[in-house]
Amino acid sequence: MASTLSEWKDKQVCVITCDGRSIFGILAGYDQLQNLILKEASERVYSPDADPESVPLGLYVIRGDNVAIISDRDEDLEASTGISSVRAEPLESVVQNVG
Amino acid sequence: SGVSPVSPSVQPSKCTIAISFVGFGIVMLFYSFFKTLVGKEVAVELKNNVVLTGKLHSVDQYLNIKLSDVQVVDKSRYPQLLALKNCFIRGSVVRYIQIPPGEVDTELLQDAARKENAPAAVSSKA
Numbered sequence: 001m002a003s004t005l006s007e008w009k010d011k012q013v014c015v016i017t018c019d020g021r022s023i024f025g026i027l028a029g030y031d032q033l034q035n036l037i038l039k040e041a042s043e044r045v046y047s048p049d050a051d052p053e054s055v056p057l058g059l060y061v062i063r064g065d066n067v068a069i070i071s072d073r074d075e076d077l078e079a080s081t082g083i084s085s086v087r088a089e090p091l092e093s094v095v096q097n098v099g
Numbered sequence: 100s101g102v103s104p105v106s107p108s109v110q111p112s113k114c115t116i117a118i119s120f121v122g123f124g125i126v127m128l129f130y131s132f133f134k135t136l137v138g139k140e141v142a143v144e145l146k147n148n149v150v151l152t153g154k155l156h157s158v159d160q161y162l163n164i165k166l167s168d169v170q171v172v173d174k175s176r177y178p179q180l181l182a183l184k185n186c187f188i189r190g191s192v193v194r195y196i197q198i199p200p201g202e203v204d205t206e207l208l209q210d211a212a213r214k215e216n217a218p219a220a221v222s223s224k225a
Contacts, residue, residue, distance in 0.1 A: 003159040005187060014183070018192065020147060022179060034163075034189055046179050064189070068145060071169075071186035081181040088178045094146040094192045 005030045008072055013038070015062060016069040020091035022046070024073070025060060034064030046088045068094055128215055132208060133158040133196075142172065142197035143188055149177060151186065162190035 008027050015023045015036065025038030041060035045053045078084060133155070142152045143164060150173065153166030165187050171180040 003157045003163045003165045003187060008187075016180075018147075044179070052179075065191075067189050068147065068192040069151075069183075069186050069188055071183045074182060074184045077184060078182040081178075083179055083182050086178040086181075089176070091149065091177070091179070092147045096146065096191075 005034070005070065008070070012073040014069075014071045014073055015067060016071075016091065017062065018066045018068050018094040018096075020093045022091070023057070023060065023062065025057075027070075028059075031064070034067045034070070036060075036062045036064070036067065036070070038062065044084075046086070046090055048087050048089050051085055051087065052083075127160070128211060129162065130158065130160050132203075133162065133164075136198060136202060139199060139202050141166070141199075142195075143193055144195040144197070145188065145192050146194045147192070149180065151180075151183070151188070153186075156185070159190075162193065164188045164190065164193065164196070 005027065009030070011027060013025065013027045015025070015038070017023060022044045023038065023041055024044060025041030027036065028039045029037035038057075038060040041057040043055045043057060045055060047053075137155050137157060139155055140152065141155050142150055143166065144150045149171065151166060151169050151171055153169040156165040156167045158164055165185070167185045169183045169186050171177050171183065174181060
């Protein structure tokens, strides 16, 4: 059973990158290496001291090496959990090749 | 390729998997193993310390994982992940996959792994 991103094509997704960023956008394209094209992308910057800030990015290409998680977006779930206004420590970066 | 005889007390599904384990190269062994776990609840710990629990929806040859009905463990530390529902996790960022102990026949898995690493050795089982 292959794991593909086809079911999320042209849908709103949230991408967590290896350096801990959350990038939201519409998945316009992808390939087997998880290289991604996001339309109307924006980064949501979380901070423990302030409300989240949304930075518009436009058309974005993310190299697959840097992708950790790709998730769909559930508007109702986002509204009920209030994540657009939550304060949080930034995510840690993925540590590759731990000594 | 040799087929290992399996005792009659082993469930049929695990028999089939044992045979297919021996048939594939080492690259496919854990891919085959995870395919048997599709539909089960697993916990995936990532290299950035995030732990996600969910139902294993699918897996591929790179051990990329799709989880459905995801919950983040330690919700207070990672509130930004509260709205995750279905996610694709890149295999390269996974540190551990925790599986329910009843779902895996560890002896069978160890046997299959051992066979892959010593193809020239003759395995004899009564």
